[in-house]
Amino acid sequence: MINSLRNSTFYTMIDVKAKINSFFIFNSSFGPREGDELQRILFYHPSQTSADAQKMQVGLCEAVVKFMSTFSSEPCEALQTQTKRYIFYQPEKGYWMVLVVRIPYTTKALSAIGESRGAADIINPSVMYDLLKSAYKMFRMFRGPFKNYPIEEIYTICDQFYTPYISSRNLSNDITDVIQGINYLPLDKNSFFKVLCFIDLLEVNYPHFKCISFIYNEQLIWNGLSTPDMLTLYQYLVQSLLPKQVEKEIQGGAVAAAQRHGRFIHPPEGIHSQADLQKLVKVHLMREDDKETKQYYLVVYRTMSATVCFTVDENVDLQFEMFRSLDAFIGPQLSAIASTISEQCTLHALHTAQLAASEHKFVYFNRLNLAFKTSPTLNKLHPSTAIKPEVLSIIASIHSDKQSLGNYGEIIIKTPDEYWITGKSSNEREFYVIIQEKNANLKEIADEVRRICEAQMKGIFFYPM
Amino acid sequence: MASTSKDVPIVTIEENPPDDLEPGACYDSILNPTDSFEEFASEMSSSLQERNISLAAINSTISEIQSEIGENSAQIKTTKSSDDLQNKDESISASTSNSNLIEQNGDDTDNEKDDYLQTPELVNKEKHVFILSSAGKPIYSRYGNEDKLAGLCGVIQALVSVVEEQNQDILRSITTKDCKAVFLVKGPLILVAVSKSNESETQLVLQLTYAFNQIVSVLTLTQLNRIFEQRRNYDLRRLLSGAERLIDHLLIFMEKDPAFLLGAVRCLPLPEKARENITSAIQSTCNKIRDLVFAIMLAGNQLITLVRMKKYTLHPSDIHLLFNLVRSSESFKTAESWTPICLPKFDSTGFLHGHVSYISEDCQACLLLLTVQRDAFFPLSQAKHTIAEKLRRSNCLVAINDALNRNEELPTTNPLKHIGIPEIRHFMYKCKSTAQLFTSDPISLDKLQDYRMRHKVGGDIMVKKIEKLSDIDYVRNYRRFCSSIHCTSTPAKLIFRSNSSDTILAWVTNGFELYVTFDPLMEKDQAIKAVDRLLKWIKKEEQRIFIMHAPTF
Structure with a gap:
């Protein structure tokens, strides 16, 4: 059961990268005097942009930030011109990250030409803001905060990190970009208990190693990080590390014996000698019981479809022997657990296949544990199951305006092309249903949504019903 | 069923x-039911080049009417509007020297001007509106003294022109979590709203457009453009002495009346018969006055009736400006007035002449008779009195008062x-x-x-x-x-x-x-x-x- 790691379909796939006009990071205090403006620019993509053009863009952004500060104590978030949208993010005081995207001011002219072009062009600004935020969080996880670096180093550090980051980043403009959450794997009590016992036993035997996450395919089973870091690590695993591994496994043909027994996949070449320990990467993370962000070594181990992440305190004297013994301990145990989970998944897939008879799409999201669930894609080759960009954009705006629904609330929106979008909120939980129905009325839609909610979200209570 | x-x-x-x-x-x-949202959208989707072109060439409806009536329209119109410019200029010339002085004194450093924005006069306002010339000279500020805002206006002008000249783009808006700044360049003016209200960007741009139209309504677009063609650095406040108050009121009006939100006009609810009587009173009195384009009766920002010259209709936004004019001018209550009015959607190039008066002391309904004839005061005044008398006899004034006072039985x-x-x-x-x-x-x-x-x-x-x-x-x-x-x-x-x-x-x-x-x-x-x-x-x-x-x- 090789699962594609991102449930995106090609229908909504738009070339977001082609839409990105530029991406840059600046800090005005780095070149305070006139003539030093170039020093303020820590990173600029595309790098072939002329120095004058870079200075001009950054200068405009500085002016905009300063202008808004006279009216609001909140940091500047966006600048809209006729053809572009500049999205601002200030992760640390004085450090500004700016993403410039080609989004026209109104799509009136576009939609007049024909829906096809206008529709595909919609990227919700909130998606772009999240993109910036995760670009920073990924940097902070692997490199720590910007302010830790002296001015002599920061240019190189940013270049080393962001140049490959940008070229590897994929955006598909589907629902997983609009609502960033974590796909949890539902397990029966016994299987879940097995996972917990395995983690406990391991941490007792190897006290230096702390398990921070347990993932099966791309679904999370167990987490040991604080909530904000959990999403960053999950995205790193699911969007970057694991797809490369899966690709390797597929290219390797039949599952090699070594893979059944498991191996270290972080560092990517594995750990085969004391020298390989030098390749271990340090990360800045906050574990569940930590009071602040600390530095740890990140170790990732994988058997079949199960992936386990550990942190090791940076002060521990690492010995190759430790890793070899760990490998011998985890290998057989993890593959046993992976087979149990695999059986569970097959059962579960059968169960959802029955439910999936309904063609309506739904999305569930819990802000507290970031749990995210969507209706199963019936058939990946069947493009009609994807969500239309306009509908996606409406969901994005409901999702980003939490206040409107309050603790308990419901919104139903009908579009001109007969889509009914329902959003429900109950404390920190959100539930969306998309129904395309020509001759329906409000009451019928509400009844249908209630049926889907009861079938899919047993035990989760949404009011008003 | x-x-x-x-x-x-x-x-x-x-x-x-x-x-x-x-x-x-x-x-x-x-009314002309053109959807203001659609109009707005098409206007806003134009590129920089298109915007510059669209400002030229506008047909004049007024001269069309005048030529239909058979007068030498061109001559009348040009002499009239230049008259007006001179008149206004002269009447203000006394205070001009004064304002020059302030300008010189007010040449502070940038820092001090930024501080001014933090004074109680200006800080913590829900919505600021600034209007400046494209040269960066302050024209209007909703709060505070625009003289002290020269620094801010300079910054706004610089932002707008950097985006236009260096990026070949148009600056539209800047947002923070709690605040939106919306920019609109219209002809020789730059209009900016900085708002912490829940109004959308589109709604704010519409309000700025209204503010611009209010200025046009006082000056005409032709005159506005000409002033800045001749002197880019002109201090427009000299010509707008009365208009600040109109803009002040208009901004409040727009925030509170849904008519602006929906691009529609509110009517005073009246029994069908009463409205018919009012309309026919106006029709029968005015059908001999050939230059009359519109006769409008309104009360409390609500339309009672509108009688018009065949072929011509009014746009809701022009009616809103008339509502605003009537509501903001106490002087109409005391005496019959004769005033030039430009209705930007109807014809932004010239003035109509309006006879404005309240029907009677015991009825708050106001009658506007708009004509293309600049010396028709006396015939129109005569017509007004005839209409008022007819309305009183047919008990229409009672009906209007009942509706205005919100009689419980209605x-x-x-x-x-x-x-x-x-x-x-x-x-x-x-x-x-x-x-x-x-x-x-x-x-x-x-x-x-x-x-x-x-x-x-x-x-x-x-x-x-x-x-x-x-x-x-x-x-x-x-x-x-x-x-x-x-x-x-x-x-x-x-x-x-x-x-x-x-x-x-x-x-x-x-x-x-x-x-x-x-x-x-x-x-x-x-x-x-x-x-x-x-x-x-x-x-x-x-x-x-x-x-x-x-x-x-």
């Missing part, structure tokens, strides 16, 4: 357009009580084909006064305690719904939102727009039934609450 009562009216109405028209619709509209005074739907807290309805609206709580004169008093002191952001909502609060809540419905990229036809404080339904069809506030957590089928009854009631009362005929001279 059976199907409508079966809890599916929303669909039935939509899928099978009924043979009879939706409430308020008629075949002949007194069904339209408290419509919700009259319909008997207790779940509905508030509603507003716009008939799209006639661009007219009706709300459950027509804003009365004293309420307006109230709001203005409150606003004079403040305009500050206040954390409001939850008491009983006023109609202004309901309208505030509708803003977001209105902008989702009219969103250019992802419009909606229907929105039903229910939370613990209320339930709001926004619904747009080909014929109407309807916004209703219900009790919280309202059941859908109940809401549907209530809306169905509401629409039937509006249909039943349509002759009273809307103007259903489009009379001409």
Whole structure:
């Protein structure tokens, strides 16, 4: 059961990268005097942009930030011109990250030409803001905060990190970009208990190693990080590390014996000698019981479809022997657990296949544990199951305006092309249903949504019903 | 009928357009119902080059009328408008030297000017509006003294021109979490709104457009352009001495009256017979006056009747400017006035001449007679007195006063009580084909006064305690719904939102727009039934609450 790691379909796939006009990071205090403006620019993509053009863009952004500060104590978030949208993010005081995207001011002219072009062009600004935020969080996880670096180093550090980051980043403009959450794997009590016992036993035997996450395919089973870091690590695993591994496994043909027994996949070449320990990467993370962000070594181990992440305190004297013994301990145990989970998944897939008879799409999201669930894609080759960009954009705006629904609330929106979008909120939980129905009325839609909610979200209570 | 009562009216109405028209619709509209949202959208999607071109070449409706009437239009118009410029210039020349002095004194450093923005006069305001010339000279500031804002205006001008000149782009807006700054370049002017309200970007741009039109209404676009062609650095305040007050009032008016939100005109609810009598009184008196283009009677920001020259209609936004002019000018109450008025949508290149007067001391209805003839005061004054006399004899003044004072016995005074739907807290309805609206709580004169008093002191952001909502609060809540419905990229036809404080339904069809506030957590089928009854009631009362005929001279 090789699962594609991102449930995106090609229908909504738009070339977001082609839409990105530029991406840059600046800090005005780095070149305070006139003539030093170039020093303020820590990173600029595309790098072939002329120095004058870079200075001009950054200068405009500085002016905009300063202008808004006279009216609001909140940091500047966006600048809209006729053809572009500049999205601002200030992760640390004085450090500004700016993403410039080609989004026209109104799509009136576009939609007049024909829906096809206008529709595909919609990227919700909130998606772009999240993109910036995760670009920073990924940097902070692997490199720590910007302010830790002296001015002599920061240019190189940013270049080393962001140049490959940008070229590897994929955006598909589907629902997983609009609502960033974590796909949890539902397990029966016994299987879940097995996972917990395995983690406990391991941490007792190897006290230096702390398990921070347990993932099966791309679904999370167990987490040991604080909530904000959990999403960053999950995205790193699911969007970057694991797809490369899966690709390797597929290219390797039949599952090699070594893979059944498991191996270290972080560092990517594995750990085969004391020298390989030098390749271990340090990360800045906050574990569940930590009071602040600390530095740890990140170790990732994988058997079949199960992936386990550990942190090791940076002060521990690492010995190759430790890793070899760990490998011998985890290998057989993890593959046993992976087979149990695999059986569970097959059962579960059968169960959802029955439910999936309904063609309506739904999305569930819990802000507290970031749990995210969507209706199963019936058939990946069947493009009609994807969500239309306009509908996606409406969901994005409901999702980003939490206040409107309050603790308990419901919104139903009908579009001109007969889509009914329902959003429900109950404390920190959100539930969306998309129904395309020509001759329906409000009451019928509400009844249908209630049926889907009861079938899919047993035990989760949404009011008003 | 059976199907409508079966809890599916929303669909039935939509899928099978009924043979009879939706409430308020008629075949002949007194207003030009161009959707301001669409107009806005097409205007805003133009590129920098297109914008510069569109400013040239505008046809003059006024000279068209004049040539039809058979006068030498060109001559009259040009002499008149240049007269006007000179007159105004002279009358202000005394104070010019004074303002020059201030300008010299006010040449402070940038820092001090930034500090000025933090003074109690300016800090913590919900919405700022700044107007400046494209050279960066301050023209108007909603709060504070624009002389002290020269530094800020310089920054705004620089931002706008950097984006235009270096990026070949147009600056539209800047946002933070709690604040929006919206920019509009119109001809030789730059208009900026900085707002912490819940109004959308589109709604703010529309308000700036209105502010621009208010200036045009005082000067005409032709004159405005010419001034800045001749002297780019001109201090426009010299010519706008009276207009600041008009803009002040207009901004308040726009924040509180849903007419602006919907691009529609509110009518004074009157018995069908009374309105007919008023209209025919005007028609019979004025049909001999050949230069008369429009005769408009209004009261308390509501239209009573409009009689027009065949072929010509008025746009709601021009009527709004007339409402604003009448409401902001106390002097009309004391004497008959003769004033040049430019209606930007009708003809932005020239002035109409208006005879403006209140019908009588005991009736707050105001009559505007607009003509292309610049010396028609006496015939029009004569006509007004004849009309007033006819209205008094036919008891129309009583009917107007009853409506204005919201006599308890009228069904339209408290419509919700009259319909008997207790779940509905508030509603507003716009008939799209006639661009007219009706709300459950027509804003009365004293309420307006109230709001203005409150606003004079403040305009500050206040954390409001939850008491009983006023109609202004309901309208505030509708803003977001209105902008989702009219969103250019992802419009909606229907929105039903229910939370613990209320339930709001926004619904747009080909014929109407309807916004209703219900009790919280309202059941859908109940809401549907209530809306169905509401629409039937509006249909039943349509002759009273809307103007259903489009009379001409």
